[in-house]
Each structure stands twice: as C-alpha cells, then as structure tokens.
C-alpha cells in the first residue's frame with residue numbers, strides 16, 4: 001500500500017467544501033451520480049468510436065447499495081473507470097485550470113466563499129461532507145488491474161491494487177455522524193428523484209424493503225433491487241425520436257398538470273453554447289399568473305442533472321406561464337442563484353429562448369389561428385406586459401397581442417387592423433379606460449363610426465399604461481381617441497364658421513364651469529351626443545387619474561378635462577338660440593356631467609346633478 005498526500009489545493013478545497021457548503025450536504029449524491037453518468041458517457045463514446053474498444057461490453061448502469069446497519073452506501077458504475085494514474089491525478093490533485101486562481105480569491109469568509117464556490121463544480125470531494133472514510137475501487141476499461149483508493153478526506157489517501165470483475169468505478173461511502181441521515185432508503189430515493197431522475201442511465205437501488213406479510217402478520221424485510229430514476233432525459237433525444245405522447249407525458253410529470261399542454265417548442269442549440277430547451281404552454285393559465293409570488297415553471301438542468309426549479313432569471317417575468325426545461329452543457333453543476341443573475345452563458349440562453357418562444361408563437365399565429373386564439377384567450381395580457389418591459393422584442397410582441405375592435409368579431413391583430421385601414425387613413429385608433437360595454441358606447445367613438453374608421457377597444461386595466469407608451473405600429477401612428485388633439489383623419493370635419501358661430505355659447509359654458517374644465521370647444525368627433533370630454537396628449541386620461549388615486553397616488557396636479565360640444569346637436573342649437581334661458585346654467589352642468597358619466601367617471605356632486613335634471617324635467621314635461 002502506498003500513502004500519498006493531497007496536493008495543497010485539494011486540502012484547501014476540502015476545508016472549504018466541508019465548512020462552506022454544509023447547508024446542502026445532500027448534493028454529494030448528485031455529484032457522484034453525475035460522475036458515474038459522465039464515465040458511462042465516455043465509455044459509450046469509446047465503444048462507438050475507437051476500434052480498440054468496440055468489442056468491449058457496454059452495459060450501462062449505476063447501482064446504489066445501502067447497508068443501513070453499517071451506515072455505508074456503495075455507488076457503482078460500469079463506466080470508463082480510472083487507472084492508478086487517473087486515481088492519483090483525479091482524486092488527489094486539482095487538475096482543472098483556473099482552480100488555483102479560484103482558490104486564491106477565497107477569503108476564508110464562509111458566506112462569501114460559498115457564493116464563489118458555486119461558480120466551481122465541487123464534484124467528488126463533496127462526499128467528505130457526509131463521510132469520514134471513502135473507498136474508491138476502479139478498473140479502467142481495457143485494463144486488467146483494478147485499484148483501491150482510500151481516504152478520510154483530511155491529509156491524503158492510500159492506494160493499493162484491488163480486484164474488480166469488470167471495468168468501472170465503485171465508491172464506498174462510510175457515513176459520518178452528519179451523513180448517517182442518508183443511510184435511509186426513502187431519503188436516498190427522494191434525492192435521486194430530485195436531482196438525477198433524468199440521468200440517461202438507469203439507477204438501481206438495493207436495500208432492505210419492508211413489506212407487510214399477511215400470513216405472518218408482520219412486516220418482513222427483503223433485500224430488493226429497484227430502479228429509482230426515470231432514466232430518460234427525453235428532452236435530450238431528437239425530435240424525430242419522440243412522439244406526441246412522449247412530450248405530453250413529460251409535461252405532466254414535470255408540472256403535475258392533468259391536462260395536455262397547448263403546444264411545445266423543443267430546441268437543441270449547438271455551437272459556441274450547447275444547450276437544450278423544451279418549453280410548454282399550458283392549456284390553462286396557471287392560477288398564480290397574476291400574483292407577485294408566482295411559481296417558476298422552468299427547471300434548470302446542467303448535463304441532465306437537475307439544478308433548480310425556482311430561478312426567476314431563466315425567463316423574463318412576462319413569460320412566467322411557460323413551463324419546461326433548460327438543460328445546459330456549459331454551466332457548472334454547482335451554479336448558485338447569485339451567479340445565475342450575471343452569468344453570461346445563462347444570459348445568452350435566456351435571450352435566445354425568448355426569441356425562440358416568440359417566433360414559434362408567431363408561427364402558430366400564422367399557421368394555426370384556432371390554436372393561437374386559445375393561446376390569446378389565456379395569455380394575451382402577460383404578452384402586453386412584455387410590450388411594456390421587453391424593448392428588444394417589442395415589434396414581435398406587438399404582432400402577437402390581440403384586441404377587440406369596432407370592426408372585428410372576437411380578437412384581431414395589429415396586422416389585420418392595418419390591412420383594413422382606408423386608403424388615406426393616417427393613424428390607428430384605440431379607446432381605453434373601462435369595461436368593454438362602456439368603451440363601445442362612448443361618445444368619443446361617434447365620429448369614427450360615422451367615418452367608418454376602425455377603433456381598437458382596449459379594455460384591460462393595463463392597456464392605457466402600455467399603449468400610452470407606444471407611438472407607432474410599424475410606420476403607422478397609434479392614437480387614443482380620448483386625447484384632445486384631433487388627428488388628420490378627422491380634421492376635414494371641422495368647419496371654422498360653425499365654431500365661430502358657437503363662440504358666444506362656448507364662452508358662456510366656460511364661465512359657468514369655471515375651473516372644472518381646461519377649455520370648452522366645438523367638437524369634430526361627435527355625431528349623436530351633445531358633449532364629450534377629452535384630455536391632453538401628455539396627460540393621463542380621466543380613468544387613469546382615477547386609478548392612480550385609487551392606488552394612493554395623489555401627488556400630481558389634477559389635470560382638467562376639455563369639454564367638447566357638438567355644434568349640430570339639438571340641445572346645443574337651442575342653447576345657442578336662447579343664451580339667456582333660465583335653464584342655461586343647468587344645461588351647462590348637465591352637458592359636462594353626462595360627458596363624465598359616459599367616460600365612467602363618477603360625479604363629484606351627484607345631488608346637484610339630480611336637482612338640475614329634475615328642474616329641466618319639470619320645465620319640459
């Protein structure tokens with residue numbers, strides 16, 4: 001037997017792992033299984049590519065054998081194995097470049113270091129968090145001699161010749177006090193399922209299974225071997241190998257949803273970054289879609305090993321309804337949350353994933369409108385949030401969102417609205433601020449109806465905020481019908497002499513309404529109603545002001561609306577003819593109040609409104 005000392009860096013690293021990573025000792029199993037899986041991958045590659053290894057048997061399996069009494073766990077694989085030299089260099093030194101550099105950055109402050117260490121795969125050495133002695137018996141594929149490596153993880157290791165029937169590696173873990181919690185078959189199965197369920201190779205566990213024996217009326221322990229993982233990283237297979245049912249089954253197993261997904265996008269990226277993504281759109285929006293503390297639906301894997309399922313940085317918040325998997329080849333197994341936030345690899349994957357999801361949605365919208373309608377019904381609103389928050393993809397998102405409109409049944413798109421524009425139409429119009437029924441009957445729409453211009457009905461509470469920030473769709477301007485300035489499409493209606501004739505009445509109305517209005521003027525947008533209110537281009541609308549106040553924001557000066565009067569309306573004509581009528585003042589207020597009511601703005605003084613209405617009724621009946 002030969003005694004060897006660990007390279008100084010190994011001792012340092014061991015100290016760190018044991019002291020800094022102690023909060024998650026269970027990861028030792030993930031790391032060892034991942035090593036076995038890599039070793040199996042390597043042997044498979046050799047048997048496929050190297051003449052000398054072609055004849056070797058490849059019977060891939062990973063075994064876990066639990067001895068609860070002696071508190072040992074034996075993990076074995078039929079992978080590539082290690083020679084004597086391999087054992088010395090792999091499990092006695094740190095070969096990886098950058099390691100020394102990494103170690104020199106460590107400060108000895110456990111908290112800081114555990115963040116740093118996340119950038120760095122801890123690998124095999126993590127087993128010393130749970131073990132006071134570890135034996136590794138390994139035989140390299142193509143060699144006859146096996147070797148036993150033994151260590152207490154403190155100063156060094158022993159190396160001696162050993163026997164092993166076939167090539168592969170066996171790791172015998174003698175649990176320490178802290179680790180003895182893992183000498184438990186339930187616990188081990190749970191950890192395997194959590195981290196290694198989709199490792200491509202089967203993991204078998206041998207343990208004493210307790211089963212109730214009806215004849216003897218007691219539970220009997222039987223030594224049992226069972227496969228404990230699903231062993232199918234389905235997403236790693238090529239699309240052509242997978243059936244619709246495979247995809248649906250995987251969806252259900254990762255989400256717990258009993259319904260089939262609406263659709264999915266499966267992508268394998270090769271090149272400077274290697275990763276696989278499989279994204280699903282659930283057929284029903286998740287219940288927590290509008291809660292700040294929504295549950296993340298995308299799981300992060302590194303080389304088929306589960307890493308985490310609660311990383312909000314995997315996709316932007318507006319895509320929080322997406323479910324699925326991101327599996328990267330380029331991230332370290334031990335990547336931490338802090339690191340994810342500024343990780344270049346992940347940022348690239350995220351950017352590409354968002355583009356991919358949006359472009360696939362665009363395809364579906366173009367090729368399967370029925371399916372896309374189902375999608376829009378559930379997810380239109382989060383996509384609108386994207387219009388607001390994802391500047392880089394705004395154009396695409398504008399094409400993906402859907403609207404109600406005065407000219408289409410159900411949902412319509414910007415592209416469709418644009419295609420319906422009249423030859424000389426300058427802008428696309430929309431109305432916001434209230435329920436659909438209120439918007440559809442707004443006096444502001446009258447002129448558009450008369451001129452046969454389409455208006456989008458934007459009845460989501462976030463619409464005004466979102467569309468207020470968008471000036472154009474492509475090269476066409478977007479305009480809110482509630483804004484004071486009228487667009488070119490309406491201007492030809494304005495008849496200057498009519499406005500001139502109206503002036504005495506306008507002055508009178510202004511004098512009566514005083515500081516409740518900014519201005520009173522002749523309208524070009526009304527057909528059937530006598531009056532309406534509009535707000536300035538750069539001011540929040542009346543409804544928006546209401547919303548802001550309801551949310552406790554009162555520190556902005558209340559912008560006043562402009563009252564517009566329909567010169568062709570009977571009431572207006574009569575008022576103009578009889579400026580000194582006893583009811584003129586009541587009429588002024590009634591014109592203003594009814595315009596507010598039609599916009600869904602509650603009256604400041606409903607009692608006065610009713611008194612005026614009653615006075616007018618008394619006169620006219």
Ligand code: ADP
Nearest residue numbers: 035036039079081082090121122123124125169
């Ligand atoms: P990493 O896996 O991140 O490289 P580890 O410390 O876990 O780091 O392992 C160091 C090296 O030891 C591996 O790169 C591999 O070459 C070798 N090794 C570990 N476990 C096995 C195994 N079960 N079979 C073959 N080689 C192994």
